[in-house]
Amino acid sequence: xxxxxxxxxxxxxxxxxxxxxxxxxxxxxxxxxACSLVVCGPAKPGLPGRDxxxxxxGPKGDMGAQGMQGPRGIVGPPGKMxxxxxxxEKGSPGVQGEKGDVGEMGPRxxxxxxxxxxxxxxxxxxxxxxxxxEKGVTGETGPMGVPGAxxxxxxxxxxxxxxxxxxxGEKGAKGEVGDRGLQGATGMPGPMGxxxxxxxxxxxxxxxxxxTKGDSxxxxxxxxxxxxxxLQEQLTMLQASLIKFQKVAAFPxxxxxxxxxxxxxxYEGNFDDLRQRCQQAGGQLASPRNAxxxxxxxxxxxxHKKAVFLGINDIQTEGRFKYLNGDAITYSNWQQGEPNNxxxxxxxxxxxxxxxxxxxxxxxxxxxxxxx
Numbered sequence: 001x002x003x004x005x006x007x008x009x010x011x012x013x014x015x016x017x018x019x020x021x022x023x024x025x026x027x028x029x030x031x032x033x034a035c036s037l038v039v040c041g042p043a044k045p046g047l048p049g050r051d052x053x054x055x056x057x058g059p060k061g062d063m064g065a066q067g068m069q070g071p072r073g074i075v076g077p078p079g080k081m082x083x084x085x086x087x088x089e090k091g092s093p094g095v096q097g098e099k100g101d102v103g104e105m106g107p108r109x110x111x112x113x114x115x116x117x118x119x120x121x122x123x124x125x126x127x128x129x130x131x132x133x134e135k136g137v138t139g140e141t142g143p144m145g146v147p148g149a150x151x152x153x154x155x156x157x158x159x160x161x162x163x164x165x166x167x168x169g170e171k172g173a174k175g176e177v178g179d180r181g182l183q184g185a186t187g188m189p190g191p192m193g194x195x196x197x198x199x200x201x202x203x204x205x206x207x208x209x210x211x212t213k214g215d216s217x218x219x220x221x222x223x224x225x226x227x228x229x230x231l232q233e234q235l236t237m238l239q240a241s242l243i244k245f246q247k248v249a250a251f252p253x254x255x256x257x258x259x260x261x262x263x264x265x266x267y268e269g270n271f272d273d274l275r276q277r278c279q280q281a282g283g284q285l286a287s288p289r290n291a292x293x294x295x296x297x298x299x300x301x302x303x304h305k306k307a308v309f310l311g312i313n314d315i316q317t318e319g320r321f322k323y324l325n326g327d328a329i330t331y332s333n334w335q336q337g338e339p340n341n342x343x344x345x346x347x348x349x350x351x352x353x354x355x356x357x358x359x360x361x362x363x364x365x366x367x368x369x370x371x372x
Contacts, residue, residue, distance in 0.1 A: 255296035285311030
């Protein structure tokens with residue numbers, strides 16, 4: 001610690017007996033010439049000083065020289081964030097950069113799922129007929145083969161349609177008189193003949209025995225009328241019962257059109273399986289021959305939401321569709337672009353929910369629909 005000590009010494013410039021200087025002048029001299037500033041080292045304890053209350057306040061000293069710069073203070077805490085400045089104006093678009101180099105090919109992606117099968121395309125135009133080939137050389141007759149073992153007995157075929165009446169045959173030779181047959185029962189009395197011309201009066205005969213009283217002819221006619229009326233009533237009842245039975249048999253999976261009834265049991269199988277089952281039931285696979293029958297079959301397909309095989313195919317000759325009895329079809333309702341014999345194996349016919357036909361492989365399973 002620095003201690004500033006001021007020591008004042010009174011130095012007299014003249015003798016006290018001869019110097020007539022006033023007292024206040026002496027004090028000015030003392031004040032101006034008798035004070036010195038001494039800088040000392042750290043203060044040491046000394047004797048208690050005299051109370052300086054009675055001293056006279058000295059004049060204000062001159063301003064001292066600027067002191068040395070003090071050490072840098074500690075950085076203060078950060079100030080509060082100022083308000084956000086106004087948005088700057090939009091800069092001008094930059095110059096388009098050069099086209100980058102082509103990057104390396106990325107790794108091969110995972111193979112996607114296979115899409116659904118596309119709808120069959122329209123049938124192509126019929127090709128021109130090729131030139132007729134040259135007749136080949138007649139081959140030599142091969143040796144006769146060994147007779148094969150007899151095959152199993154085939155199933156009974158569908159009854160064919162009724163044939164036309166044949167032409168009248170030639171009249172045969174008169175046959176020999178046969179043996180006389182047994183006497184038949186007495187027939188009903190014939191109608192009364194016309195009255196003949198009167199004959200010659202005969203001789204009076206003997207009186208015969210009295211015969212039994214005969215039935216009246218009028219009562220027999222009435223009996224026949226009654227029998228015919230009874231038969232007509234029974235026929236009407238049978239017809240009503242048959243119609244009722246047909247409706248019951250067709251409900252809910254069947255349709256009746258005219259004299260035909262189309263019925264399904266819900267079974268599914270391939271063409272040959274379904275054909276045999278319908279035959280065993282006394283019917284055949286549904287074979288529509290007009291638009292009304294096709295519409296009835298369509299209603300069953302819509303009800304079950306499943307396609308059915310029809311009793312139509314071109315198994316014997318490609319492109320010539322026939323009914324099961326071998327007759328050529330007289331009605332068709334093909335889907336556009338059908339039949340197309342896709343992959344050379346579509347020989348049977350199915351019907352869709354829209355009533356249209358499509359050729360299909362006979363080995364696939366479809367809903368059974370029999371015709372009775």
